Amino acid sequence: MPMTAREAARLTRKLGGRFVRHGGSHDIYANAAGEEFPIPRHPGDLSPKVEQSIKEKLGLR
Numbered sequence: 288m289p290m291t292a293r294e295a296a297r298l299t300r301k302l303g304g305r306f307v308r309h310g311g312s313h314d315i316y317a318n319a320a321g322e323e324f325p326i327p328r329h330p331g332d333l334s335p336k337v338e339q340s341i342k343e344k345l346g347l348r
Contacts, residue, residue, distance in 0.1 A: 289332035295341050296326055302345050318344050 290298075296306070296316065303319030313325035324344040327337065342348045 289335070290338045290341075291332055292327055292329065295333060295338070299326070299341075299345060302347075304345065318346070 299316045307315040307317050313327050317323045
């Protein structure tokens with residue numbers, strides 16, 4: 288099941304990450320280790336590649 292941007296942000300916070308700042312069309316989050324990564328801020332599901340990238344930054348893959 289594809290992940291939405293809201294679900295990605297919620298998962299990031301659940302795993303010890305934090306919100307850093309707003310970008311143009313993305314929000315910037317940091318994982319528990321402090322490594323920053325963008326989460327797109329748009330409606331609908333994330334593409335599979337973006338979802339995979341976020342999960343890798345969170346240490347889930």
